[in-house]
Amino acid sequence: MIARPRAARWLRLLAVDDDLPLGLETLARAVPFEPEAVTGDVRPVLTPEILERLKRFDGLVERFRLGWPEALGEAEIPPIPHAAPLQWLDGALAALEAWGAEAEPLIQLEHEQRAREAEWLLVRDLAGALGSGGLRLEPFGRDWAGSVGVRGVIHALPLDAPPLVGVPGLLTRLLHGERCVFLLAVGREQPLAALSEQVAALHGRSMTLPEWASGTGPEVADKAARRLQITSAWIREIQDRLLAIGARHRVAAWIQAVRHLKWYFQAARTVGAGQTLHRFEGWVAPGIGAAEVNGHLRRAGVRGLASLADDGPGDPPLTLVNPWWARPFELFPRLLGMPGRDEVDPSRLLAVVAPLLFGYMFGDVGQGAVLLGVGMALRKRLEAAWLLIGGGAAAIFFGFLFGSLFSSEAILPPLWLHPTAHPLAVLAAPLTFGVGLILTGVAFSALNAHWSGHGPAWWRHEGGVVLIYLGALLAFFTPIGYDLALLGLGLFVVGNGLDAPARLPGRLAHLLETVLQLGVNTFSFARVGAFALAHAGLSQAVVTLADLAGGGVAGGMVLLLGNGLILALEGLVVSVQTTRLILFEFFVRFLTGGGRPFRPLPPPD
Template sequence: MSFSLRPQPARWFELLTAREDLTLAVETLARTGAVELETHSETATPLVLPDLRGRLEEYNRLAQHYQHYWPQDELRPSNLPGRPVDTFNHALQRLYAWRDAADAVVRRSEALRGELYELEMLREMLLAQGDTPLDLGLLAGAGPALAARLFVLPPRTHIAQIPAAILHTSVHGKVHDFLLAVGPPAEVDLLEQELTLHKGRPMHLPPWLQRGTDASLAALDQRTAAIQAEQRVLEQQLTALQEEHRLVEALGDIARLEWFLTHVEALPVSETFAWVTGWTSDLDGKVLQQALDRAQVRSLLRFPDPPRDKVPPMVFHNPWWAQPFELFARLLGTPARDEADPSRLLVFIVPLMFGYMFGDLGQGFVLLLAGLLLGRRVPTLRLLVPGGLASMLFGLLFGSVFSREDIIPPLWLHPLDQPLLVLAIPLLGGVLLLLLGLLLNGIEAYWRGALRDWLAMDAALLLIYLGGLGLLLTPYAALAALTGLFWYLGARLQRAGGDLRVLGGALGRLLEYTMQLIVNTLSFTRVGAFCLAHAGLSVAVVGLAEAGGHPLLSAIILLLGNGVIIILEGLVVSIQVTRLVLFEFFIRFLRGEGRRFQPLPAPPHKTERT
């Protein structure tokens, strides 16, 4: 049992690999999700990659201008056959060559995109103005004595005054306002300056516009189709250039090396070899070795004893059904080598408390479905699966289905019929849980080699607690409490060398500890209180539904009421379970003094040996 409750220290690994395979080796280790890199303090040296960060800045400048025209998905890095610097330089050369070949295509594509945007603005204006005999094509060629200009304005823009020399008309579109102005060029220029202050901007009037709105819209559709056809040709040209310069591979190499620079700061390297060291949660080493073999990394992997100056991170080793409950221990930290991992115990404790407070067959089934459907996206919600099952179980015991207690008979009782018993059961469960926490503290003392101290002090406190609880059943339990008291005081006197002055402080600490245990024990009555609150809220929802007076209205009230109970009480009950576990149970034995295992994150794209 001690092994199953005890977290395991991660295993130290050392990997000797060819320097040319360094990036591929680190990537392969990262993809296992089972390594945390750490170097020897006496051998760690900066991983000197000359010019690589400067070249990365060059890449970022290129990306600012051209990233929109690069492939974004399914990047396929090369097998990185050379040094990282050479690989990066080669990839960057491909990007420069692509830029030189594609620059004219890119500029033309951007010009067409801008023209399409203006055409959409023009379409909005034409549709908003309705039928008009105005020939906008003639206005496009106005000059030099007159200037015609179309302005796009934010909606509901107020213009104080337009010069009298300017003829104008306003149109209110769905998204923008438009102002068409015709007048002397100097006056129109002054108007443009004023409208700029109102976040307005001039828009080009194309010469192919026609007399009348319908004719202009038809001409606009023709121009739009021509632009889209040209854009398709340009996209084909860009795709051909991407394949010609192998951008998928070049961008994949750069993304991989950028990841490498982010996560690998120092490694012992020579002209030929590199040495990768750290911790692994793969305690038998099979996963790491198989991954390296599949990637064909030239390497030598071994698992020696860790360096003396290194503190191993701790690894949870629980079966799949207990892994979701590791969340509770992580809320306080990571258990150290001499602390218990309570995850397997919580598999039973947490669902029982949750189900007792949320006992309903139908609502529990909804929680179960939510856990199954959403658990992969949000791992924490996997806890709804055992919680929902426990709720369904207690729903059968309480005879409750979607808040109704008249559908199935209870296998045990209706909570509101016997409230004192409903409160007493979790109180007894809390006593057992606190006793378990005290016993786990003793087991941890044994692991630390401090069992004698625990027997001399904490065991006496445990006996006092048991004796105090036994007084509820028989007065003879006072003998156990008194025995524990004298045991505790005797141990304190022995530790103080017989100095009677320690007894006052010892009694004070004993009183404080005893009161804390009593408060912790009474805290578990809230489990029964929330069970009664859930039952009372269910009765209220059913009462409102029955008072609806119409079957459809009653069904809607019942549906909405159950939805509120599932969301609101589900959240409140989850908080209460977490509080009881952390501050009543864990406080007895769990300190969270271990170092957390932090696996190296995997890169976004995969490298394959070719």
């Protein structure tokens, strides 16, 4: 049950300059690798020449953003030959600029056709909203040859737009389409201008109808459908021509190449400079060997060699190594940070402790089964769902001990006791558990000191505290506890006085604070029993309300709603209390979270 964070291994890669981008990418894809700042003679990866070419690439992206080819349908993208990053960029820019010169007229034409297609779709939507009534579109959305100073307009508003404020002097009509709400209005310029201001404030727009959009709704819809068919065919033809141009210039391959280079520039920043070979330095996950890394580099065609060592410069990053059933519970120590190199990783113990605390406060067979089912349903998508699985299983276990099934204590006989009938026993059990957990935390503190080489000093300074705590607990049951506490006080005075006599008064004050804190931490576990009693009391209230409702359907609804409320409300409260007890009553004894977490470099997309 005792685990310890493992330190990452130090890696140094020596490679030919041209192969550095491929080498770093291979490391990121093949093994968990975290780059470290290179020491010694270094040179920047981003030279002024490379920055200038990246700026040109970004300019191409901005220029052709309307038709930038994310993927142009190439069935197979051949690899780019080995080349220095500068040559790589020159080749990519030459290909992309040649493609742009040939494709730009088609991109602009496609943009125009898509804008026309959007207008035709809007007209078709308007025609559908108009329906087969007698209203015609000729007076709207174009110059009106009727009365001087009077004209008709069409506005398109979002479907969720609030109602407009009425404008005097206008004849209006609303039509609800599939994409938007259409407002038809007839009037003079001044009220029409006031209406346009409202429409603009609601993110609407004015429509100008083409000349062919005349007639009734079905007539205009038929005309729009024919034009949409022609426009869509024209857009497909343009796209086919763009695909052919892109394939000829290998645009997708070059875009991917530049993106890989951008990833490399961001990840590397600097490399170690040598006469013929250059180097990367960093960390790989524990358990990785040099033969494995060099095998990946060789298969990728990287001309280089990697060497590994157990120790590197500075503090190595750390990683937690746990079996699958304990990994979800790494969440708790990570709330404080990564455990240090000489600190216990409590994740495996928490896989038992956290569900027990949760289940004791939430003991109900039926409600625990619901939590277990939800966790099982989410386990493949959410690793934290295993916390629900453990908590639900523990709630089922304590539900049998308490004889509670969906809040009812009349169905299952308790294997231990009903909480409300024996409140003192329910409060005493978690206090005993809390003493054991606190002593476990103290033992972990001693183990941390042993790993760091300060074991004897820990026993001189803290060993007496353990005896005082145990003596204070035993004093409730036997006078021997007082003798044990006095022995602990003597050991504390002797141990600390031998080290630094002048500091003894301050350490005695610290001793008093520590003992009081241990007492408060111990009695904090009484809240576990208190929440178990609160859960039982709330369950009895739900059953009583169901009985008052007369049973049957009404009573069943009360039970259903009551259990749902308990699951939502108490599930959250109990989860918070479990986390609080672990962090502030258990971790405070031994865990500082001062380690450096291992953060592998994500490979390029």
